[in-house]
Amino acid sequence: MKNEMSPVTSVYFVTLLKAYLRGTKTRLEVLEELRGVTPVQHKDEDVHTEISRLLFKTASELNENFYQEIVAAISQATDTTPSREGVIHQLEAMLTGFITPQQLFDWATWHNEPDAEDGAGFFSDIAVDYFCTQLLPTSFGELTISHYKQALKIFLSGTHNSLKDKVALVLLSEKERQRFLFYLGDYIQGHTSPEQLDVYLLHKFGMDHHSFPYMASLSAIMHDPGKLPALLHMAAMDDD
Incomplete structure (x- = not known):
């Protein structure tokens, strides 16, 4: 029987998924939140499960109606785009060892999958767009810690000029x-x-x-x- 008395609602999972997609929470932070608020026991293999699938799985185990509610909310949402704040958070997490470069890559490029929606016009920040759709996919194997530190510096730039930030990101090489x-x-x-x-x-x-x-x-x-x-x-x- 589903746990219908749980105070956790589908909105919680929608908010958590949006935070991951925008980058303001890493996958490990999402996992920690799930462990703290749900009675579902997470297995070791969940660490390697794609985070949105894990969220859907956990939500469905709490309430079978949550799956459709989350899908409906996310499909209509306009705030699931990787953000500058998210890039900064993910880069800081990677540079402090909280996540790996591969986990940074997985987060930044989720929308580049063949079955994902066309990314044209998807990003409001062209520097974030370039970082996620071009820089990481084409140069991931060549990027060093120094490059990531410089990228973080660029995104933290006080001028916040997306055109200049994109130029600087191209010039990492x-x-x-x-x-x-x-x-x-x-x-x-x-x-x-x-x-x-x-x-x-x-x-x-x-x-x-x-x-x-x-x-x-x-x-x-x-x-x-x-x-x-x-x-x-x-x-x-x-x-x-």
Whole structure:
């Protein structure tokens, strides 16, 4: 018989699932909450179960009606997108050893699964979008602790400019820094036009020279390529 007297409702599970999807709770924090409020005994293998499935399983064991209630609430929700606050929380948890890099990856890329909804227009923050849908999926094996620390610094930036944050995330890679110097160097020396520069900017940053946030700074050092490394330093948000 289901535990109909439990004070826990489907809303609790919806809130917990949203917190995980947005990133403000890690999977381990979700597991700890479940152990604290439900009488269901969690097995060792649950640690390796995808967290939304575990939430649905636990909710259904408490009340068979919860499953449909949670599905209905989540399917209509608009606040299940990975958030900047969530990225910061997950990165901090990984850097302190509370979660592993793989668990960070699993959280950040859940929406990239083939059967997930199309992510177009899904993110309100283009820096979070880039981190989750491009940086981690394509560069996960190359990222070091130093890269993750720099990414956290970027997301914590007081300016909170998503365009600049995305540029800095792209420039985590030494290879991308060299490309930055090469293509922007060609431009400021007059070898390429703004339209030709757009080919690089659109491919690497998803921006043209009208939206690239450092265009004014670039124009200010035209024909003075010796100042380009300082611009790279600023765009990458390197420490002084």
